[in-house]
Amino acid sequence: MNRFLVGAAAAAGLGAAALGSVSAQAADLNYGQRAPYTVAQPLNAYSWAGPYLGGTLGYEWGTVGNSPTKPSGLVGGVTAGYNWQNGPWVFGLEGDINLTGANDTFAPWKFSNPWFGTIRGRAGYAFNNILFYGTGGLALGGLRAETFGLSESHTAVGWTLGLGTEFGLAQNWTAKIEYLYVDLDSSNFVITGAKNDYRSGIVRAGINFHF
Numbered sequence: 585m586n587r588f589l590v591g592a593a594a595a596a597g598l599g600a601a602a603l604g605s606v607s608a609q610a611a612d613l614n615y616g617q618r619a620p621y622t623v624a625q626p627l628n629a630y631s632w633a634g635p636y637l638g639g640t641l642g643y644e645w646g647t648v649g650n651s652p653t654k655p656s657g658l659v660g661g662v663t664a665g666y667n668w669q670n671g672p673w674v675f676g677l678e679g680d681i682n683l684t685g686a687n688d689t690f691a692p693w694k695f696s697n698p699w700f701g702t703i704r705g706r707a708g709y710a711f712n713n714i715l716f717y718g719t720g721g722l723a724l725g726g727l728r729a730e731t732f733g734l735s736e737s738h739t740a741v742g743w744t745l746g747l748g749t750e751f752g753l754a755q756n757w758t759a760k761i762e763y764l765y766v767d768l769d770s771s772n773f774v775i776t777g778a779k780n781d782y783r784s785g786i787v788r789a790g791i792n793f794h795f
Contacts, residue, residue, distance in 0.1 A: 642788025700725030
């Protein structure tokens with residue numbers, strides 16, 4: 585009887601030791617596991633950072649210096665840019681190239697702005713997926729004069745300023761509404777015998793894909 589009790593006690597001791605060893609191994613495994621990853625901002629915060637590519641479509645109206653013509657018409661183009669974000673503040677660089685149908689005729693003179701492009705900085709404040717921004721920089725564009733079958737084109741450099749609002753539709757897609765004022769320097773046109781510059785306002789909508 586005593587031998588039986590001693591054997592049972594020994595078996596119980598071995599079982600407890602084995603359980604203790606398993607528990608210790610489990611604790612070691614849990615200790616070695618990486619803690620769940622957490623982020624400092626809400627998981628649904630919208631990110632504006634990174635490169636993007638898109639297109640725009642809008643309307644342009646302008647005036648030509650030393651001419652009563654006021655070219656106007658549709659304008660459309662492609663846009664590329666890059667954003668940096670620090671909290672709600674968004675900063676970026678953006679460039680675009682556009683074709684336009686803006687033209688006007690007065691008496692024998694016809695003026696048109698067949699194309700323009702800009703390279704601009706952008707700075708704005710984001711309310712999650714809604715961004716309000718200002719923009720400005722360098723502008724480059726063409727001014728074309730025609731009369732009695734003769735035509736002359738010049739490329740002029742100038743500046744641009746604007747305002748806009750951009751909306752995040754999904755994490756990779758945004759849409760925007762933007763106003764730009766473009767001022768292109770004057771050039772001496774032989775067929776007009778005058779210096780002709782070009783100033784225009786553009787209202788356009790656009791859509792961007794963010795990579």
